[in-house]
Amino acid sequence: MENYDFRKIEENWQNEWESKKIFKVEPEKNKKKYYVLEMFPYPSGKLHMGHVRNYTLGDVIARFKYSNGFNVLHPMGWDSFGLPAENAARENKVHPKDWTLKNINTMKTQLKKMGFSYDWDRELSTSDDNYYKHEQKIFLEFYKKGLVYKKSSYVNWDPIEKCVLANEQVIDGKGWRSGAIVEKKLMSQWFLKITKYAKDLEKSLKDLKFWPEQVKTMQRNWIGESKGLKIKFSLDNKEKDVEVFTTRPDTLFGASFIALSSEHPIAKTYANKNKEIKNFIKKCQSNLNLQEEEFEKLEKLGIKLPFSALHPITKKKIPVYVANFIIMEYGSGAVFGCPAHDQRDFDFAVKYNLPIKQVIKPTENFKLDKAYTGDGKLINSEFLNGLNIKKAQEKISKFLIKSKKAKTEIIYRLKDWSISRQRYWGCPIPIMYLKNGESVPATEDDLPIILPEDVDFSKSQNPLKDHSDWKYTKYSKTGEDAIRETETFDTFFESSWYFARFCSPKSKDIIEKKEAEYWLPVDQYIGGIEHAILHLLYSRFFTRALYDCGLLSIKEPFENLLTQGMVCHKTYKNKKGEWIKPPESGEQKNENKIIIGKSEKMSKSKKNVVDPDLILNKYGADTARLFMLSDSPPEKDLEWTDTGIKGSFKYLNKLWDLIKRNSKDLSKVKINKNDFLKNNKYISDLNKMIHDVTSDYENFRFNRAIARIREFTNLLFNKEEELRKNNQLFKHLIENIIKIFSPMIPHITEEMWHVMGNNDFIIKSKWPVADKKFLKVEKIVVAIQINGKLKETLELPFNTDISEIQKKALSLPKIIKIIGNNKPKKIIIVKNRVANIVI
RNA sequence: GCGGCCGUGGCGGAAUUGGUAGACGCGCAGCGUUGAGGGCGCUGUGGGAGUAAUCCUGUGGAAGUUCAAGUCUUCUCGGCCGCACCA
Numbered sequence: 001m002e003n004y005d006f007r008k009i010e011e012n013w014q015n016e017w018e019s020k021k022i023f024k025v026e027p028e029k030n031k032k033k034y035y036v037l038e039m040f041p042y043p044s045g046k047l048h049m050g051h052v053r054n055y056t057l058g059d060v061i062a063r064f065k066y067s068n069g070f071n072v073l074h075p076m077g078w079d080s081f082g083l084p085a086e087n088a089a090r091e092n093k094v095h096p097k098d099w100t101l102k103n104i105n106t107m108k109t110q111l112k113k114m115g116f117s118y119d120w121d122r123e124l125s126t127s128d129d130n131y132y133k134h135e136q137k138i139f140l141e142f143y144k145k146g147l148v149y150k151k152s153s154y155v156n157w158d159p160i161e162k163c164v165l166a167n168e169q170v171i172d173g174k175g176w177r178s179g180a181i182v183e184k185k186l187m188s189q190w191f192l193k194i195t196k197y198a199k200d201l202e203k204s205l206k207d208l209k210f211w212p213e214q215v216k217t218m219q220r221n222w223i224g225e226s227k228g229l230k231i232k233f234s235l236d237n238k239e240k241d242v243e244v245f246t247t248r249p250d251t252l253f254g255a256s257f258i259a260l261s262s263e264h265p266i267a268k269t270y271a272n273k274n275k276e277i278k279n280f281i282k283k284c285q286s287n288l289n290l291q292e293e294e295f296e297k298l299e300k301l302g303i304k305l306p307f308s309a310l311h312p313i314t315k316k317k318i319p320v321y322v323a324n325f326i327i328m329e330y331g332s333g334a335v336f337g338c339p340a341h342d343q344r345d346f347d348f349a350v351k352y353n354l355p356i357k358q359v360i361k362p363t364e365n366f367k368l369d370k371a372y373t374g375d376g377k378l379i380n381s382e383f384l385n386g387l388n389i390k391k392a393q394e395k396i397s398k399f400l401i402k403s404k405k406a407k408t409e410i411i412y413r414l415k416d417w418s419i420s421r422q423r424y425w426g427c428p429i430p431i432m433y434l435k436n437g438e439s440v441p442a443t444e445d446d447l448p449i450i451l452p453e454d455v456d457f458s459k460s461q462n463p464l465k466d467h468s469d470w471k472y473t474k475y476s477k478t479g480e481d482a483i484r485e486t487e488t489f490d491t492f493f494e495s496s497w498y499f500a501r502f503c504s505p506k507s508k509d510i511i512e513k514k515e516a517e518y519w520l521p522v523d524q525y526i527g528g529i530e531h532a533i534l535h536l537l538y539s540r541f542f543t544r545a546l547y548d549c550g551l552l553s554i555k556e557p558f559e560n561l562l563t564q565g566m567v568c569h570k571t572y573k574n575k576k577g578e579w580i581k582p583p584e585s586g587e588q589k590n591e592n593k594i595i596i597g598k599s600e601k602m603s604k605s606k607k608n609v610v611d612p613d614l615i616l617n618k619y620g621a622d623t624a625r626l627f628m629l630s631d632s633p634p635e636k637d638l639e640w641t642d643t644g645i646k647g648s649f650k651y652l653n654k655l656w657d658l659i660k661r662n663s664k665d666l667s668k669v670k671i672n673k674n675d676f677l678k679n680n681k682y683i684s685d686l687n688k689m690i691h692d693v694t695s696d697y698e699n700f701r702f703n704r705a706i707a708r709i710r711e712f713t714n715l716l717f718n719k720e721e722e723l724r725k726n727n728q729l730f731k732h733l734i735e736n737i738i739k740i741f742s743p744m745i746p747h748i749t750e751e752m753w754h755v756m757g758n759n760d761f762i763i764k765s766k767w768p769v770a771d772k773k774f775l776k777v778e779k780i781v782v783a784i785q786i787n788g789k790l791k792e793t794l795e796l797p798f799n800t801d802i803s804e805i806q807k808k809a810l811s812l813p814k815i816i817k818i819i820g821n822n823k824p825k826k827i828i829i830v831k832n833r834v835a836n837i838v839i
Numbered sequence: 840g841c842g843g844c845c846g847u848g849g850c851g852g853a854a855u856u857g858g859u860a861g862a863c864g865c866g867c868a869g870c871g872u873u874g875a876g877g878g879c880g881c882u883g884u885g886g887g888a889g890u891a892a893u894c895c896u897g898u899g900g901a902a903g904u905u906c907a908a909g910u911c912u913u914c915u916c917g918g919c920c921g922c923a924c925c926a
Binding site: 212213214216217218220221222224226228244245246247248259298300324325326327329330331332334335336337338342343344345347373411413529532533630631632633636638639641643644646647648650651654692703704706707708709710711714781782783784785787788789790793825826827828830833834836837838 | 843864907923924
């Protein structure tokens with residue numbers, strides 16, 4: 001049998017859809033909108049299978065919603081600033097812009113070949129000045145709102161990318177993209193005040209009802225809210241009080257020292273008075289540029305200060321130390337140490353021979369050779385004695401707050417977002433430095449600050465620094481000489497608001513309010529979980545900040561979030577342990593011993609990638625799409641298999657043949673509904689299938705939807721002869737299958753739709769609705785159990801009375817035999833389901 | 840260490856939300872078609888016993904709730920992911 005001509009079919013319909021602009025969309029007041037968005041790609045060269053999966057999922061949802069009467073916004077664009085372009089420029093002597101444009105061109109062609117329903121008129125590219133000039137305006141708005149500041153601090157330095165990374169971009173102490181071990185470097189950087197929104201970003205997570213729990217948990221951890229108490233300890237040197245943050249006020253009576261960060265103001269004061277202290281602090285600070293891993297392994301060290309703190313209740317004197325493990329940025333940069341119940345304090349107390357006073361009696365046997373952190377009853381704690389931890393915390397908090405020695409405080413782990421990057425291929429930060437060294441934001445008249453194209457990459461890391469024509473300028477407000485900021489934005493800046501720009505991609509304004517109000521928020525966002533914190537947290541922050549600047553009227557950008565799993569493939573190694581390509585590549589012939597490894601995320605280094613182009617050429621877009629959807633639910637990893645893709649292709653051919661060989665007769669048939677719409681087996685199965693598959697679409701259970709469609713088409717394959725005798729019924733069944741299958745495999749179904757005698761595009765036809773009157777099943781199989789174990793089944797009319805079921809069940813020969821002389825103790829019957837006889 | 844998610848045939852995965860476990864597919868086996876291979880078609884396929892009807896057993900393990908547990912509860916083992924000197 002010959003395979004169907006997917007090349008011809010797919011190309012034809014792609015051209016038809018494009019020339020008729022059926023996916024072009026504008027706001028329509030009387031239509032319900034639906035904004036579906038997939039994370040836009042970085043134009044790295046070619047599409048990979050991860051993209052194919054991501055965009056297939058989005059396309060199915062878009063087409064499904066379209067067919068269900070929604071006004072669907074489904075745009076696509078390019079996250080086109082970033083380092084790979086610069087690296088290519090150095091290695092291959094191509095300009096980043098040319099390299100980027102070429103890649104966009106290639107990938108756009110590939111996307112079109114997949115048949116995705118994008119409104120290409122809305123295409124945007126972030127490295128286009130039409131995009132990033134608005135970003136500079138946003139920066140100025142943020143500046144006005146006080147959300148931007150410059151500060152010198154230890155920052156994460158990626159030695160491979162040769163630029164700074166935000167905290168979120170450091171994964172396990174390594175750069176998120178380069179994988180290089182991150183170093184600490186003291187630098188002056190621009191920051192965005194994301195911490196201003198920490199509370200709201202955390203609090204609102206609970207309202208994101210349609211986000212995966214996992215993502216919300218990750219964000220929650222990242223924001224790291226801690227509720228505690230800030231307690232004042234007065235000092236006997238007549239200086240100001242020390243404020244100490246704690247989440248364990250119940251252990252206050254066990255306090256045996258106070259520890260300050262080396263950057264704490266009091267520590268700094270004493271550094272000037274005492275050389276020893278000064279040296280210690282210096283040592284602590286030199287540790288700050290250690291790699292994270294090493295820093296964590298440091299021994300806990302401290303130096304005693306020449307004064308004491310007074311316990312806020314007992315008034316006893318407590319020694320004060322500067323210690324190397326206290327971080328200034330967290331809490332108040334000072335803690336009280338309770339060695340018996342905190343491991344760090346315990347280690348410190350052992351080292352400096354400080355008292356270890358137990359204040360919580362463990363519930364189980366416990367030897368005090370390490371800190372006890374479990375629950376128990378308070379001891380040695382005056383009025384707290386006998387209480388459990390929670391009660392003790394409540395009581396002492398109340399007491400301290402009442403006596404004005406403490407106040408409740410909530411602190412966050414989240415730090416401000418450093419956005420300066422020492423790189424060329426990004427959006428120039430619209431800042432100028434005046435002669436007096438002052439930095440000022442560019443004025444509206446200075447914008448846009450266009451990235452110069454005539455740059456020389458041979459001189460240094462950042463060619464903007466060497467570009468004097470561009471760098472030296474005038475500040476338009478005063479006309480004086482000025483130097484431009486030569487650093488560019490972190491590229492996560494671009495992706496933090498692109499979803500809003502898609503509403504009015506060509507507007508002269510940053511965001512056209514009317515359009516944004518119609519389309520936003522994004523109803524369904526789809527992308528990889530690797531952006532759980534990075535991009536998704538930044539976008540949530542931006543949306544709030546833009547709201548405060550009056551540019552948006554929503555606070556959360558993405559209503560629903562789907563994080564799709566990775567595309568994996570088996571890995572293979574040869575005798576030498578080198579990665580080799582999978583067998584279907586035909587490149588294993590020369591290897592005599594092949595070791596099959598586990599299935600892992602497709603990656604070039606493991607040689608287990610499958611090129612989408614090859615699949616498109618061999619099987620076509622519909623087969624690729626079908627396979628992407630059929631094997632696993634979207635949020636789980638999908639294992640790419642050669643047999644799987646072949647299976648999908650075979651199935652499409654089989655379906656094609658069935659429809660093709662019957663289409664000649666069926667296309668002429670006119671359906672007169674009353675003639676055949678009886679409650680027969682086919683109609684009831686069809687309606688059940690429509691009902692179930694529609695609900696599967698709504699819940700993104702595409703694998704299950706496909707299983708149900710296949711189940712139904714199996715019926716058609718088996719009963720073809722019989723169905724040919726009732727052409728109206730046959731046509732009705734086939735048209736419904738084509739329609740309900742069309743969001744997943746749009747080209748072949750479009751062709752089938754026309755072959756069956758329809759003239760308009762299939763997407764414009766109405767989605768089938770299950771008729772409830774045909775959903776009723778006439779006969780039902782009831783399970784008959786004895787003591788909960790299945791023994792028999794019984795076919796009965798739908799809704800048979802309980803008493804009738806009981807009568808019938810008890811008269812079954814097999815049941816009689818099992819029951820024997822026993823009298824049933826109890827009989828439980830659930831209508832249409834089950835009868836359980838307890839003996 | 841803390842937090843989250845998940846364990847179902849040889850494999851990917853279903854299971855009306857507590858009611859016939861294994862849908863659909865891959866793989867495998869047998870048969871048919873074919874000179875052969877591929878392709879296609881039919882049949883079978885959780886495990887064990889039996890010629891068979893049938894019986895026993897079965898959702899990582901142990902216990903519990905229930906007439907009834909893959910589904911709920913507790914413990915336990917294993918895997919994946921996130922956070923972590925965070926006071």
